Amino acid sequence: MDQKSAFYQHVAQTSDAPMGLEVERAEGCYITTTDGRQYVDFISGIAVSSLGHRHPAVVQAVKQQVDRHLHVMVYGEYIQKPQSDYAHLLTSQLPDSLDRVYFVNSGTEANEGALKLAKKYTGRHKLIGFHHGYHGDTHGSLSVTGRDVYRDPYLPLLPNVHFLEFNSHTNLDTIDEDTAAVIMEPIQGEGGIIPADKKWLKSVRRRCNETGTLLIFDEIQTGFYRTGSLFSFQQYEVVPDILCLAKAMAGGMPMGAFVSSSDIFKSFMYNPPLNHVTTFGGHPVSSAAAHATLRELLDGNYGDKARQIERITRETLTANAITEVRGQGAMLGMELQDRDLTKKVVETCFEKGIILGWTLHSDTLVRLAPPLIIEHELLLSCLQTINNTVDHFSSQI
Ligand code: PMP
Numbered sequence: 001m002d003q004k005s006a007f008y009q010h011v012a013q014t015s016d017a018p019m020g021l022e023v024e025r026a027e028g029c030y031i032t033t034t035d036g037r038q039y040v041d042f043i044s045g046i047a048v049s050s051l052g053h054r055h056p057a058v059v060q061a062v063k064q065q066v067d068r069h070l071h072v073m074v075y076g077e078y079i080q081k082p083q084s085d086y087a088h089l090l091t092s093q094l095p096d097s098l099d100r101v102y103f104v105n106s107g108t109e110a111n112e113g114a115l116k117l118a119k120k121y122t123g124r125h126k127l128i129g130f131h132h133g134y135h136g137d138t139h140g141s142l143s144v145t146g147r148d149v150y151r152d153p154y155l156p157l158l159p160n161v162h163f164l165e166f167n168s169h170t171n172l173d174t175i176d177e178d179t180a181a182v183i184m185e186p187i188q189g190e191g192g193i194i195p196a197d198k199k200w201l202k203s204v205r206r207r208c209n210e211t212g213t214l215l216i217f218d219e220i221q222t223g224f225y226r227t228g229s230l231f232s233f234q235q236y237e238v239v240p241d242i243l244c245l246a247k248a249m250a251g252g253m254p255m256g257a258f259v260s261s262s263d264i265f266k267s268f269m270y271n272p273p274l275n276h277v278t279t280f281g282g283h284p285v286s287s288a289a290a291h292a293t294l295r296e297l298l299d300g301n302y303g304d305k306a307r308q309i310e311r312i313t314r315e316t317l318t319a320n321a322i323t324e325v326r327g328q329g330a331m332l333g334m335e336l337q338d339r340d341l342t343k344k345v346v347e348t349c350f351e352k353g354i355i356l357g358w359t360l361h362s363d364t365l366v367r368l369a370p371p372l373i374i375e376h377e378l379l380l381s382c383l384q385t386i387n388n389t390v391d392h393f394s395s396q397i
Contacts, residue, residue, distance in 0.1 A: 003034075019350075026053035029371050029378060031355070039350075040382055043357045043369045047189070047221045047331065050248040051296060052371040058251035061292035065285045075103060075281035076274075082287035089294055090259070093230055095239050100265045103257050103282025107220035107246035108136025110256035111183065113276050114242045115140050117260065118181035118214040120275065121267040127158065128175055128182045128213075130166040132191030132361055135183060135218055144183050146191070147361050167197045172207045179213040181242075186232040189221040190360035193326055193333030193367070198236055205238045214241040214264070220256070221331065224248040224293070225302035225372060228310070228329035235328070251293035255286040305372045306330040309379060313368060316383040321394030332368040336390065339363045344393045345386070352389070354382050 001009075004022060022034040029052055031039045044050060051058065065082055072078055087101040102117075104110050119125050129135070129144035136142070142151060143158035151157060164171050166188060175182055182204060188194040208215045217240035222232035226248065229235050233243070241264065246256035268275045306329030313332055317325050324335040336342045342364050346356045357367045366386075370379060 021355075028052040028054075029374050038353060040354050040378065041371065042349075042354050042382055043367050044248075044371050046247075046357065046367070047226055047369050048247050049252055050224055050226060050302070050330075050372045051251050051293060052373040053252065055251055055293070055296065055373075057292040057296045058253075058289050061288040062253065062285055065288035069284060071280060071283060075278045080282075080284050080287070082284045082291060083282045086287045086291040086294070089291060090257075093294075093298070094243070094259065097239060097241075097261045098243055098259045100262050101257050101259050102265065102268070102276070103255070103287070104278050105254050105280050105283070105286075106136075106256045107218075107244070108138045108141040108256075109278070109281070110220065110244040110246055110258045111135045111141040111144070111216075111218055112138055114216045114218075114244050114258040114260075115144065115181060115183065116276060117242060117258065117264065117268055118216060121264050122180045122212065122214060124178055124180040124213075126160045126162070126176075126179045128162050128164060128179055130184050130188070131163050132166060132188055132194065133163075133183070133185060133218075134188070134190035134360060135185075136220075150360075166191070166194060167200050169200060169203060172203060175204070175207045175211055175213050177211050179211060181214045181216050182208055183216040183218060185218045185220075185222065186236055187222050187227060187328060187331060189331070192335075192359050192362035192365050193331060195326070195328055196236065201236050201238050208241075216240060216242045216244060218244045220244055220246045225297055225306050226329055226331045226369070227327075228303050228306040230297070230303070232328070249293065250286045250290035251296075253283075253286040253289040255283070255290055257282075302372045303329075308376075309370060309372070309374065312376070312379055313383055316380065317387050317390075319387050319390040319394065321390050322387075327368075330369055330372055333359065333362075334366040334368055334386070334390075336364050336366065337394065341390070341393055342366060345389050348389050348393070349386055352385055354385060356386070 024034045025032045091099050131146040133146040135145050143161050146163045186196050219231050223245050243259040249255045309330040321337045349356050
């Protein structure tokens with residue numbers, strides 16, 4: 001059976017219209033298909049390949065680790081150099097209160113762990129999320145995801161979850177002495193690339209302090225220089241109690257983590273023992289890849305690169321039918337006048353060899369998240385193609 005038939009007949013599908021790109025290779029900003037076509041990955045598959053595909057430092061680290069050992073024991077029992085080295089490097093970049101890393105395999109698992117940790121530490125079970133927030137598709141993460149259309153088919157989810165308006169000062173007193181945690185993305189990704197207001201975020205932090213509530217930042221999409229700083233919270237000058245990471249973390253290998261203080265993590269060591277076991281969390285090959293990724297990110301001025309991507313994008317996307325370009329750094333969204341236009345632009349750019357995408361909760365927003373390594377010329381030519389495509393179709397409407 002050829003791979004295409006096997007995909008459609010035997011791989012479980014997540015939609016009735018998958019993009020169906022038949023991947024042969026991926027290198028740098030490009031994905032090459034089996035029929036030899038090259039596409040620019042302008043969404044970094046989504047916000048993962050910030051260093052591009054197969055970054056040489058990541059590939060080398062993976063190869064070296066594969067030659068030493070693969071999985072040896074469930075997470076947390078054995079001392080494994082790639083994991084320890086990475087935890088050390090990562091925490092050296094964080095405030096003192098974020099000095100412990102719990103490794104998992106994905107974003108949603110990081111959020112699951114963070115929610116459990118907050119409940120265990122505070123002894124409370126009320127949780128607060130935000131409308132249009134997105135935290136993943138397992139039951140706990142889905143319970144704090146703020147869009148009914150994704151939640152309703154799976155009810156009942158976790159009880160005692162409350163949703164507040166993002167960027168609104170009203171109802172902050174819902175955060176009270178019964179609340180274990182507030183979970184949020186500093187810039188809502190799937191909700192339509194909506195940055196938090198700095199003052200508002202500080203008020204949320206203040207309210208959490210007043211009530212002994214833990215503040216969880218889901219930086220799964222915003223992390224690792226995507227928004228111009230290593231983590232988005234550094235620009236907001238608000239330090240979370242728990243920081244959740246994944247996606248770009250390991251340069252294309254699967255990995256997630258939640259980071260907190262030694263004090264908070266103590267509550268994960270007893271009653272029951274092994275509170276949050278994961279077999280593959282912090283897999284040595286992923287840890288080696290994550291270490292190489294972070295080293296490269298720290299050495300390479302990627303904050304400037306993300307800011308340049310934002311500047312050039314804002315300068316170039318000027319077509320009349322673009323109602324807004326929003327976001328920060330290389331986590332941007334282009335809002336168009338209507339759904340049909342958005343669909344045509346995404347489809348036509350794909351035919352022209354540029355992969356764009358939607359965000360989960362919005363159908364008039366085109367996601368723009370190119371690899372941070374993208375060269376100026378390629379960036380500009382893609383953006384010009386996108387802009388001209390918008391112009392072309394909007395003049396037909
Ligand atoms: N949180 C955020 C903010 C995300 O963008 C995503 C993935 N889109 C997740 C959580 C879930 O991550 P994963 O798909 O690795 O479970």
